[in-house]
Amino acid sequence: MFKEILKFFSGNIKTEKKSIEKKIDSFEDIPVKVVSSMLIDSDSTSYDFNTLINEAYPSKNGLYPHEILVLKYASTYFIGETNFQKFWLSDYGVRDVNKILKKLTSKGFLRETSIEEILEKETIKKLKELLKKHNLKVSGNKSELIERLIKSTDRQILKSSFSKSYYKNTELGNEELRENEYISYIHRNKIMDLNIWRLNQLMNEEPRKSYRDKIWIHLNMSAFKYFGENRFEEYSACRFAMAKFAAEEKKYKQALYLMSEVIFLDLNGVKFFNKKNYPETELLLENFLPYETSLLKIPRRVLKITKEYIRLSKLQIEEIKEIMLDAMGKSFVSIKIFSPEECRDILFMEIDEEYRELDLIYEKAYEKSKKVFIN
Incomplete structure (x- = not known):
């Protein structure tokens, strides 16, 4: 059954790869130096x-x-x-x-650090204690207390009163x-x-660019690589990183476009389907319903961040929906559980807490999926 499904979608994969290649051609043509031993896992x-x-x-x-x-x-x-x-x-x-x-x-x-800098970090209470210790007046603001200590006390003796120097x-x-x-x-x-x-x-590779440009180019090329290798889970993670990166520059429209891809991929179960075999499929169907406990949901973190980008973008909701539908419509998964329209609707149902409507849309998708996987 699954071999037939894969065969059916193989033509679509090739078509999508060509589409992505055209998108990559629009990026700046940048030579990349491959450094074999520098691809380090930061957790290692x-x-x-x-x-x-x-x-x-x-x-x-x-x-x-x-x-x-x-x-x-x-x-x-x-x-x-x-x-x-x-x-x-x-x-x-x-x-x-x-x-x-x-x-x-x-x-x-x-x-x-100098004694002046050390004293500046101290509390007024501590400064007054030092003044009393050296039989000096304790009146005045912080600057006056520091000046009195420095003028009336040997610097070395004063410095020895502090156990740490930074x-x-x-x-x-x-x-x-x-x-x-x-x-x-x-x-x-x-x-x-x-x-x-x-x-x-x-x-330090040519051409020299700002570090933000270098990171963006690296993420773009990584996304292309993951897509070409059908590693859609990694592709999704890469697009998520790109969305956060765009949002740092207040490019919320671009960030929403990228997050839309992430949502589409999450709802269509890239973590379950894009592997060499599909041992999770039966488990997925068993845990498809109800919506509340479904395995195919927008992760809380993704939902929270997307809501924030919607707020910060200050765009009209209809424009946001158009952006999302465009992004989701151009995204690709080998097996589609939810359509782009359904994914967009699920997002806004989540935001508006329309749980009854969510149950209905999940029930519809479940019936559709049973016909593909079981019949």
């Missing part, structure tokens, strides 16, 4: 750190990606810190953060962070297979 804890360094590009000031990220975090560490976040080793292969902090200091990217970026350090903003961005935003090492490779 197994690293050949020397390989990472050998294949990475240093900045114009000679810093590597992991060193720039340490520079970004440096102001949160006190001098002599020993308790560092686990991600240094698990995500980036960094075993000795302190060694890097010392190097950054010796190279002029970091310095120790790192602070120098102007050179701040310049380094500004010029390599992509490092902290990709650390904060986990996007598909990208991490500081992989994006460092992309940033």
